[in-house]
Amino acid sequence: MMTEDGTTEKYDSAGYLDMELLRFTTAGSVDDGKSTLIGRLLYDSKSIFEDQMEAIQAVSDRKGEEHVNLALLTDGLRAEREQGITIDVAYRYFATPKRKFIIADTPGHIQYTRNMVTGASTANLAIILVDARHGVIEQTKRHAYIASLLQIPHVVVCVNKMDLEGFSEKAFQKVHKDFEDFSAKLDIKDVRFVPISALLGDNVVDRSKNMDWYQGPTLMHILENVHIGSDQNHIDSRFPVQYVVRPMTTEYHDYRGYAGRVAGGIFRAGDSVSVLPSGFTSKIKSIDSMNGPVERAFPPMSVTVTLEDDIDISRGDMIVKVNNQPEQKQEFDVMICWMGDRPLQVGGKYALKHTSRDARCILKEVKYKMNINTMQKLEDDKNVGLNDIARVTIRTTVPMFIDGYRKNRNTGSLILIDEATNNTVGAGMIV
Amino acid sequence: MESYKLTHLRELEAESMYVLREVAAQFENPVLLFSGGKDSIVVTHLARKAFWPAKIPFPLMHIDTGHNFEETIQFRDEMVEKIGARLIVASVQESIDSGRVVEETGVNASRNALQITPLLDAIEKHKFDCAMGGARRDEEKARAKERFFSHRDDFGQWDPKNQRPELWNIFNGKKNMGEHFRVFPISNWTEMDVWQYILLEDIAIPNLYFTHMRKCFERDGMLLAYADFMQLKESEQVKEMQVRFRTIGDLTCTGATLSSASTLEDIIDEVASTRVTERGGRSDDKRSEAAMEDRKKQGYF
Structure with a gap:
């Protein structure tokens, strides 16, 4: 029998087969240093390749910029490069030995709320950037509200540009307090604060030497270690039927499987289930995959379920536990x-x-x-x-x-x- | 307490299978574009898993530039036979012969961009309403903004500034007559994920990816495989070299790398330590800073 880890493992390069996936979103305005922060995460985790680096170095030189502009790494479309703004959600990828990360990089201007919502909809974690010089502003509140509305399980408030505030604890504490005061009205379960300088790298991947007063983890430490195992609902079993699998071959002549992605709870063979909207009940006969039977199916697994009884089920129906229904x-x-x-x-x-x-x-x-x-x-x-x-x-x-x-x-x-x-x-x- | 979590490869796999099933459910006549490269091989494998024990419920289509590696064609035919899939071949040569496209000339001539016309012609001819491909967002910066479900107008064009928002895992495949979709089931995979998954699932790939001896020559800092239809500049010399390919596309623009990697494990180690993106070896992307964006707007993958 196969476990959800799949086939027998033969090879393990740097624990790659045991890595988790964390999806996070970044929100900040044009000048908060969001692109610089992402560039810094990619650069310090060695996820930038030489040819990418050469390309942005050349552009920075051409524009006469002092440092290599890490922000250029994330500006994908021609119009964005021309106007120096981000128009659309862009997805970035990097990995450390612990986790693979997907960043939904969303523009922060007011007219792009729809993009922030889009990026937030699949995120486990949101990074909200605050400029230490300006503190909590309207836009910070907007970002926090969207994180709350979209129920992003974890929020990290990065107080950026600490270098421009003399790495002062007072500036950081003010943001911390102001944010907590207004976010009390919101529904954010897990919020943390980190003082950083994205430009210089303080507390992003490497611990800052300029802020001894901060004893907490770096941003990267949080990203690598935040507990995401409970982000999905493992209580209320929901299986929306996506597609009906009917091979109609000699070998699988009467096979009728319901393909879908588990949307909540845990399913096992033998479970008593109801099918909505008909309300018919049956038992799960098997949970199948090409690699063999699946012992237990939970979100976000894609599996195929067969039932003991012949019931008319089609796409859009939902298989649920008899004693726990939506x-x-x-x-x-x-x-x-x-x-x-x-x-x-x-x-x-x-x-x-x-x-x-x-x-x-x-x-x-x-x-x-x-x-x-x-x-x-x-x-x-x-x-x-x-x-x-x-x-x-x-x-x-x-x-x-x-x-x-x-x-x-x-x-x-x-x-x-x-x-x-x-x-x-x-x-x-x-x- | 029991732990309910997936490794990142299994989570990516689940997401891709979900996307493939959405395509089968939402479109009447979808097609999977198959290039013979590792990414389209992985998508094909995921499609088998998504519909198992049934066969893949849509055909595979290969846009044949006529400048393919022989190994690719052989691999393609064997794979299709083995999994019992239906294969359609659309030919760039036919489009050239019928005058629908004009062959590029000169030493840097490539048929890569010429794929757009036979692709769009085939989509129209077979009335495909959705074409799936193995493109990944990490490949190139214009692709970083691509959706899973990417809407194309009736000229097959992509409008990057006016894309539909894509929320949660709810995909909107609604369209008007004549329009179609491009769908990218492995959008969220990186090159490393693809290799690790090939290893994890023991997926067969063409031997071009492994080290072998081949006649190559150097052009603009890239190693290109030599074939008799390629024009050499005077300074260019063909030499036998030990190489492998990181991507497999049209022979005229796919760069080889000097490598002795003979197993998947070797390749993974090489990918882990390499400092150049895989498209860094593709001369078609080097034409300008926005080369990919421009080709995509016209209907390229």
Whole structure:
């Protein structure tokens, strides 16, 4: 029998087969040094190659810059290089012997809230950059609010440019206190603070020699060691059926498998399950993979499940434990981040995607809009446009199998699609 | 307490299988672009796993530049036979013969960019609504901004500044008539991940990736394999060398590296200690700082 680690292990170069994956997002404004920080992480972890280094060295020389501009590593599109800004979410990769990292590098300007939400949606951890000279500003609050709304499990506040504040503990403590004061209203479970200089490298990968008063870990130490094993929901078993596997070969003549990715909880062969929406019950006969039977399936594994009984199941159905079921609803509230150029239409109809289930819905009512700079609910202003966040009541054409977003990010999230343009116009978190 | 965590390779594998199943579910007529390189071999392997014990429910398509390594074609045909997949070959030579594209001339002539026309022609001819490929975001900076599900207009073009946001793992494959999608199931893999996974899963790859003796010559600091259709400059000399390839593409623009790596373990050690990106060996990317972005906008992979 195979374990979730897969086939028998034959070779282990530097523990590579035992590494975890951490996805994190970085948020900061143009001048907070975000690109420099990412460049520093890549550079100090030796993830930058010679040809990349040569290319940015040449550009830095051409522009007459004093240091090699590490920020150039992350500016991908021509328009971005020309304007010196980041337009779109960019994904970066690096690894240390402990972990592989995926960075969703998101632009920080106000008009790009939709990109921050996009980057945050898959992150285990958010780095929020604060310029030590300016302290907690409106934008810091906006980033923290989005981290809270998207339920990123871990937040690291990096107080950057400490070199420009004489590496003063007082400057760091002020940011620490100000951030804690306003974030008390938010729902962030794990927040840490690190004083750094991305430009000079203090406390990024290597410990600073300029800040003896700081006894905590470096940023890299946190990234390598933060506990992410509990970031997924291992309690409430949810298996959205993605695709029905029917080989119709001699060997597997009557095989009927339900392929999907576990969205919550743990499944084992023999478990009693219900299938939604039909409500029929059965037992799991086997959990299959090409490498052999799977002993236990948990998020985010992709497996194929077979059942003891012949039940009509198709994509969009959900297999759950008999004694622990999601809510089945056609009307519910979501916090929505609007991403369309055309404003949200109250009474408008949109296509909706939730796990593997498609539906249509009508947006019945805007309850309030958030002022994400002040965290105030605006009950009088219900015009929801690009980059706005609002609480909305929706009604769907068919019952949806939902959990609150706080309980499960997989079964608590949905997207809205404009049926005229097919564009994704809304990101919804079920309240 | 029992621990429920996956290694990073298994998490990447699960993500890619999920993407492949979404494609099979959301599109009517998808196709997997197969180049014979390690990345498309890994995607093919992941597709087998995603639909096992059924066969891969979509065809593989090879855009044949006519300047391929023989080994690639042989490997392709054996693999397709073994896994029982359906193969379609679209030919650059046919597009040249029919006058749809004009062959580049001169010593640096490459058919790499010419793949765009037969690719788009084949997509139209077979009415494919989704073409999957083995591109990875770590390969090149324009690719760092690519989505898993990348929407193309009815001219097959990519508009990098107006991409659909991609949230959680919910992919929006809705489109109008005539439009199609490019989907990249291994977007989040690095070169190292691909090699480690090939080792972990014991996946067969063409022997071009391992060390061998070959006639090569040096051009602009790169080693190119010699073939009789290649034009040499006067100063260039063909020599027998011990080399291997880090990427396998069109023969005219794929650089070889001097290497004695004869096993996957050797290759992994080499990748771990190397200081040049794998596309650093591709002359097609060296044409300008935005070379890849420009080709992608026109419909290149």
